[in-house]
Amino acid sequence: MSSICASQIRAARGLLDWSQDHLAQQAGVGICSVRRIERDGPGSRRSKVVERLTDALQSGGIIFIPRGVKLRSDIVPPAQSSKEICP
Template sequence: MTGNQIRAARSLLGLSQAQVAESAGISVPTVKRAEGSGAINASADAVAAIRAALETAGVEFIAENGGGAGVRLRK
């Protein structure tokens, strides 16, 4: 998972960084660090919490499979 995917998932869901942080049980600065450009600058536990919160809210993360990593709304 990349910072761009986190940002895109949050955007698709119409959630703020604060809302994701609250759902994930982490701080807003941690969400900001995870969304930063380049490598994710947050702990593995924080990234897992963000991912779980976003997936629970209705997105799917798409792995790199030749077409590029991405995110989409779950049906």
């Protein structure tokens, strides 16, 4: 995968309605690592942490695309799954 940026990680979390803490737990990394990467960008020394974050987000249904993210089509966004749909 090509390199990703901090805004893609934040956007992916937003699509999944995940907090930084939830992402850290899913990826098995510290919350401080998530905050640092979202603030400062991935950086080459953090490649293993970024790999774990992207793996967790992809497991949650995220697809990383050039300069963005999208949700897999078979995943119902959390905001929609909790709403009633009326005809």
